[in-house]
Structures are given as structure tokens and as C-alpha cells.
């Protein structure tokens with residue numbers, strides 16, 4: 001059963017249509033990612049899901065509720081991490097956790113959350129004295145404190161160092177394993193690939209694809225890339241003449257050959273015929289990044 005249903009969502013800011021007919025359905029217990037470049041309309045979309053913005057068109061349902069009309073009821077079911085935590089400067093971490101716990105009928109044990117998020121030694125610290133990463137971790141704790149059925153996390157790991165990022169991923173995967181549905185806004189490919197069961201790729205306010213990370217990759221075909229340093233100059237036409245090769249690019253003293261099928265065999269056979277060896281040869285498979293570029297026509301910012 002879909003726990004979040006978004007259909008034909010439209011949101012305008014003045015003349016600018018930030019969200020232009022977005023639709024997707026998130027199943028119970030999924031980690032569903034919204035992936036897209038800056039300004040694509042990701043935050044606006046999830047703010048409509050959270051009931052923070054009124055759509056200009058379309059419908060949104062979360063646990064069968066209308067986020068604007070049923071805001072009071074939804075507050076007990078949905079936990080949201082805002083892009084920038086807005087807490088009073090002098091509020092201590094412990095006070096923030098206790099305050100947020102008081103909003104919910106059955107809050108989680110915040111001591112457990114701060115333990116996993118490595119904030120235990122910051123309980124008496126004022127919000128303004130926290131580092132960017134600590135503020136971010138606190139905002140994750142506050143999003144999860146009400147034991148939500150649905151958690152909306154916007155730019156979950158932006159500003160976190162690599163270890164803290166991995167800790168946050170493990171925490172979120174664990175939360176999902178306890179049955180919480182997670183809607184995750186991200187522009188980090190690695191995060192999307194590792195964490196999300198499915199993704200909606202959004203570009204210029206529109207959904208360009210909804211699929212699993214591997215499904216998105218397979219949509220752009222069985223592409224591969226070979227990178228190597230040829231032992232002697234080589235006419236690119238020798239390679240582009242091969243049916244397996246789609247493009248050849250020179251970067252410094254290296255060649256980057258893209259193609260499909262048995263690319264490695266085809267290229268190495270031609271090189272051998274020309275008595276050229278390929279030093280530091282690397283074979284790269286299509287990544288989510290490649291799929292994103294193919295789907296949207298431009299690279300991500302990560």
C-alpha cells in the first residue's frame with residue numbers, strides 16, 4: 001500500500017513554476033529518494049508532502065491524510081528534518097530533545113538516538129555552539145524522536161564528514177528496518193545508490209524517471225568505459241570504426257573509450273593488431289551518475 005501519494009503536484013512562486021506536475025507513490029517501509037540538481041524542485045515537493053506549503057495543483061496524501069487539512073493528525077505520524085535547523089541559539093541539546101519529545105504521545109528514547117548520532121558529549125552545549133555537522137546530526141535526531149511512520153529527510157548528510165555520513169546512513173537503514181518509511185532528498189549519488197530502494201529523478205520541476213538505482217542504470221544500457229595510456233599515438237578512427245565503440249576521448253595522455261557489448265575484447269584486439277599496449281587500463285561500468293546525466297542531460301553538483 002502506498003503511504004505517500006503525490007499526483008500532478010504543481011507549485012508556483014510568482015511566475016516561476018518550481019514543481020510542474022510531479023507524481024510518485026512511496027510504499028510502506030521504503031527508502032524513497034528524490035534526486036535532482038540544485039533548483040530542481042525537490043525541497044518544494046517535500047515541503048508540500050510535509051504540509052509546509054500549499055500546492056497550486058494536484059494532490060498529496062500521507063498515510064491517507066491531506067497534509068494541510070489534517071496537519072494536526074499528521075504531526076504525530078510524520079517526522080521532518082528541515083534543510084536548516086532553526087532552533088533558538090541558547091537552547092541546549094538536551095533541552096531541544098526534551099522539548100521535541102514533549103510534542104509526541106510516544107516519543108523514542110532520545111538517549112539512544114544521541115548515542116548513535118554521537119552527540120552524547122554535547123547534551124549541555126547550546127545550539128549556537130554546535131558545529132555544522134553536530135547541528136545536522138541533532139536535526140536528524142529531532143526528525144526521528146516522535147517514532148514517525150514517515151520520516152522526511154532533506155539533504156540528510158550535507159555538511160557531514162565521511163564517517164558521520166556513513167553513521168547517518170547506517171542509522172537511517174536501521175530506522176527503515178524497524179518499518180519507518182523514509183522520503184529522502186539528496187543530490188549525492190553515493191547516498192542515493194547505497195540507501196534508496198527507489199528514486200524519483202526530478203529535473204526542472206518534473207519527474208524524469210522513477211526506478212530502483214539499478215533499474216535507472218540499466219535504462220541507459222549496458223555501457224562501459226575503458227581508460228588507458230596507449231604506448232604509442234593511435235588514430236581514433238581505428239577505434240570509432242568498431243561497432244562496440246560509441247565515443248573516444250583524449251584526456252592528457254589517456255584515452256577514454258565508451259561503448260557497449262564486449263568493448264574490452266574489441267579494443268584490446270585492435271590495439272594488439274597495431275602493436276600498441278594499454279598501460280593502466282581501467283574498466284568502468286555505467287554508474288548512477290551516468291544514468292542521471294543520460295536522463296537529465298546535465299551533470300549533478302556532487
Ligand SMILES: Nc1ncnc2c1ncn2[C@@H]1O[C@H](COP(=O)(O)OP(=O)(O)OP(=O)(O)O)[C@@H](O)[C@H]1O
Pocket residue numbers: 013018036037038039040041042043044045187
Ligand atoms: N520561497 C521561494 N520563493 C521563490 N522562489 C523559490 C522559493 N523557494 C524555492 N524557489 C525556487 O523554486 C525552484 C525550486 O526550488 P527548490 O528549493 O524546491 O529546489 P531544490 O531541488 O530543493 O534545490 P536545492 O537542491 O538547491 O535545495 C528554484 O528555482 C528556487 O529558486
